[in-house]
Amino acid sequence: GAVVSQHPSWVICKSGTSVKIECRSLDFQATTMFWYRQFPKQSLMLMATSNEGSKATYEQGVEKDKFLINHASLTLSTLTVTSAHPEDSSFYICSAPDASSTDTQYFGPGTRLTVL
Amino acid sequence: LAKTTQPISMDSYEGQEVNITCSHNNIATNDYITWYQQFPSQGPRFIIQGYKTKVTNEVASLFIPADRKSSTLSLPRVSLSDTAVYYCLVARGGNAGNMLTFGGGTRLMVKP
Numbered sequence: 148g149a150v151v152s153q154h155p156s157w158v159i160c161k162s163g164t165s166v167k168i169e170c171r172s173l174d175f176q177a178t179t180m181f182w183y184r185q186f187p188k189q190s191l192m193l194m195a196t197s198n199e200g201s202k203a204t205y206e207q208g209v210e211k212d213k214f215l216i217n218h219a220s221l222t223l224s225t226l227t228v229t230s231a232h233p234e235d236s237s238f239y240i241c242s243a244p245d246a247s248s249t250d251t252q253y254f255g256p257g258t259r260l261t262v263l
Numbered sequence: 264l265a266k267t268t269q270p271i272s273m274d275s276y277e278g279q280e281v282n283i284t285c286s287h288n289n290i291a292t293n294d295y296i297t298w299y300q301q302f303p304s305q306g307p308r309f310i311i312q313g314y315k316t317k318v319t320n321e322v323a324s325l326f327i328p329a330d331r332k333s334s335t336l337s338l339p340r341v342s343l344s345d346t347a348v349y350y351c352l353v354a355r356g357g358n359a360g361n362m363l364t365f366g367g368g369t370r371l372m373v374k375p
Binding site: 191193238240259 | 297299304305306307308309312350363364365366367368
């Protein structure tokens with residue numbers, strides 16, 4: 148299947164700082180990517196849809212000014228957690244659909260964010 | 264998006280066949296059924312996808328009855344490494360750009 152990578156795989160930061168997470172589709176192009184957040188023992192929650200060349204679409208309750216999304220190219224989307232706080236500590240996962248395969252999305256390995 | 268219902272958890276033993284059933288009563292005509300596997304601290308991994316009847320690949324089988332209101336993921340002869348959370352998702356087919364809504368998943372524990 149298609150490969151999606153994320154960088155970094157984990158990050159620890161101080162409260163108030165900003166953290167950028169990258170999501171790349173390695174062997175296919177993705178005009179759309181999705182960002183999820185997952186707390187321990189819980190399911191994935193969709194945060195936003197990243198659209199290449201246009202603004203991201205955020206799910207209800209997700210602050211767009213806090214979670215900045217930039218879909219810079221057909222293979223790269225970035226999520227920046229601005230002014231991070233301990234409650235933002237979570238596992239962030241991106242996914243990208245492979246348009247050549249019916250409704251199959253491929254997920255990145257995830258990024259563990261810990262805010263001290 | 265069709266809502267899915269799965270058992271919260273299941274236990275099994277090595278070598279056994281495991282069947283996880285998912286209910287999706289409101290599935291639409293264009294919806295496909297997809298199953299993902301997730302290990303701790305990893306992103307979900309695609310297992311299998313189907314529309315109707317039976318689909319089989321090298322790791323699992325997916326059984327879908329004629330009314331498509333449920334589906335069953337079958338894992339033959341599980342091993343300890345199959346311990347994971349399994350998610351059943353239903354989403355509109357033909358457009359891989361559709362967002363996926365995850366339910367609670369089924370936490371499978373395989374015991375020696």
